[in-house]
Amino acid sequence: MFDVKDTIAQAIHKQLPELSREQIYDMLEYPPNPEMGDIALPCFKMSKTLRKPPVQIAHELASNISNVEFIDKLEPVSGYLNFFFNKSLFVEQTLKRILEEQERYGSQPIGQGKTIVIDYSAPNIAKPFHVGHLRSTVIGNSLRKIFEFMGYRCIGINHLGDWGTQFGKLIVAYKLWGNKDEVEAHGIKELLRLYVKFHEEAENDPKLEDEARDWFARMEKGDSEALELWQWFKDISLKEFQKVYDLLDVHFDSYAGESFYNDKMDAVIEELRKKNLLKESEGALIVDLEKYGMPPCMILKKDGSSLYATRDIAAAIYRKKVYDFHKCIYVTGAAQSLHFQQWFKVIELMGYEWAKDLVHVPFGLVSLGGEKLSTRKGKVVLLEDILSEAIKKTLEIIESKNPDMENKEEVARYVGVGAVIFSDLYSNRIKDVSFSWDEALNFDGETGPYVQYTHARCCSVIRKAPEHDNCFNPALLVTKEEYQLCKTLYQFPEKVMIALNQLEPSVITRYLVDLAQDFNRFYHEHPILVEDQQLRTARLALVKATRITLANGLKLIGLKPLERV
Ligand code: ARG
Numbered sequence: 001m002f003d004v005k006d007t008i009a010q011a012i013h014k015q016l017p018e019l020s021r022e023q024i025y026d027m028l029e030y031p032p033n034p035e036m037g038d039i040a041l042p043c044f045k046m047s048k049t050l051r052k053p054p055v056q057i058a059h060e061l062a063s064n065i066s067n068v069e070f071i072d073k074l075e076p077v078s079g080y081l082n083f084f085f086n087k088s089l090f091v092e093q094t095l096k097r098i099l100e101e102q103e104r105y106g107s108q109p110i111g112q113g114k115t116i117v118i119d120y121s122a123p124n125i126a127k128p129f130h131v132g133h134l135r136s137t138v139i140g141n142s143l144r145k146i147f148e149f150m151g152y153r154c155i156g157i158n159h160l161g162d163w164g165t166q167f168g169k170l171i172v173a174y175k176l177w178g179n180k181d182e183v184e185a186h187g188i189k190e191l192l193r194l195y196v197k198f199h200e201e202a203e204n205d206p207k208l209e210d211e212a213r214d215w216f217a218r219m220e221k222g223d224s225e226a227l228e229l230w231q232w233f234k235d236i237s238l239k240e241f242q243k244v245y246d247l248l249d250v251h252f253d254s255y256a257g258e259s260f261y262n263d264k265m266d267a268v269i270e271e272l273r274k275k276n277l278l279k280e281s282e283g284a285l286i287v288d289l290e291k292y293g294m295p296p297c298m299i300l301k302k303d304g305s306s307l308y309a310t311r312d313i314a315a316a317i318y319r320k321k322v323y324d325f326h327k328c329i330y331v332t333g334a335a336q337s338l339h340f341q342q343w344f345k346v347i348e349l350m351g352y353e354w355a356k357d358l359v360h361v362p363f364g365l366v367s368l369g370g371e372k373l374s375t376r377k378g379k380v381v382l383l384e385d386i387l388s389e390a391i392k393k394t395l396e397i398i399e400s401k402n403p404d405m406e407n408k409e410e411v412a413r414y415v416g417v418g419a420v421i422f423s424d425l426y427s428n429r430i431k432d433v434s435f436s437w438d439e440a441l442n443f444d445g446e447t448g449p450y451v452q453y454t455h456a457r458c459c460s461v462i463r464k465a466p467e468h469d470n471c472f473n474p475a476l477l478v479t480k481e482e483y484q485l486c487k488t489l490y491q492f493p494e495k496v497m498i499a500l501n502q503l504e505p506s507v508i509t510r511y512l513v514d515l516a517q518d519f520n521r522f523y524h525e526h527p528i529l530v531e532d533q534q535l536r537t538a539r540l541a542l543v544k545a546t547r548i549t550l551a552n553g554l555k556l557i558g559l560k561p562l563e564r565v
Contacts, residue, residue: 037082054079111152124161160257168216422448
């Protein structure tokens, strides 16, 4: 497999055996402008280990390294060692690899035989699916695609918030201010209205909170009236969540939510007791984590009800048994970081060596016009509304630009929903994002529609050139724009690897924008379907390679590459 960066790393490693090939590979950089070469080694990074000044290291390496495949020239410049590729060889090898590997381009089979459990989305039943859960859903879904692409078996779990005191509140509110017809007619919106009303009323009437606790206690004891209402709320919610998952094209292997662990909790508590980890504190049972600088992990409340953490512990033990995971990944807001650290520690204290394989993937807060979203106050943007608005706006754009397009509705759906997903995956996941309609639906600039459009543009060029000749003369593809496009194409496999290691889909999202921009620069400078057959075949090879790479990248972030936009 063609990988010039690795070839360079190997050549340097021969001269510097103190550093491993992998270490050197990680030090190599892509210089910001072509005069500084195609790949550079910043020698100050190894100056300490080698006890030599960077300038000297660069010069020595430059005089000792010779005859590296694909390299025409190397130059030491102020502590950097710059490598210049043999352009036409580089172009030839890069495009050949892409055209051969097709939809596998970018993947490496590092995950074979390993299972990754990904816990994502996990909205709370009877509450609306809001933009906060969108982040978990699209980040988790993208991570899943990335792992699958690299050969892992993935199990997607929707750990629904389907148990807890909020159901007691909802039952009280429903009995006081709700009725069956309204709930059936308006679904989650009515449940949300009741939930908000409960909190408004409870401010002046604290008795309501007691009643809610009572109802939840009845649920835990198996009271049939309470459970019937709970099941009904759950069915209504799931039906609406499903609409959103269908729009997003997101799927799960399991919907085992919090309630699934109701009958698995006693065993966990027993095990904790046997292992001498439980302590009583004001009537509740806790695991003391003071030694580890954390507040205690609550296992059982004074009234005997279990907690979020108890369920997570039971779930992890269950998942290890059932799926024998290599890693179990949890995608939630950063506000839950402490929760995960605490119960990961409890698993470790229980003596499970696989505690090290539990990974929390936090993401930043979603705010709305600068204010934190809160279901209790009814301050939420419903995801379903965002998605349908996005589809509507996309359809309007298509109607005005391309009214005769076939399957307008379908295209509007993929592009509109894709725009929302793309904007969510564009920033580093840990960054707080302020949701804005204008940004999510901006169809120009660094957005999903722009990348989709570029992919469709490639398809349209290829459609107009029916010849299937993949033999091209790479020496014809060395203008500035063509060469730059090749260099960006070459970096895709590395980007996928980084995204996987950092659990960071935005690496792919940003890469796709760069690639689309490089392609469009090429496209505007160089006509493709020219008379000259040789030139035409060569440029077409570049278009085909771009199309493949854009498509592979779009799929990794959960977007469908479209032939026409
Ligand atoms: N339902 C939770 C929430 O909305 C997220 C659950 C995440 N998964 C887990 N195993 N704790 O915040």
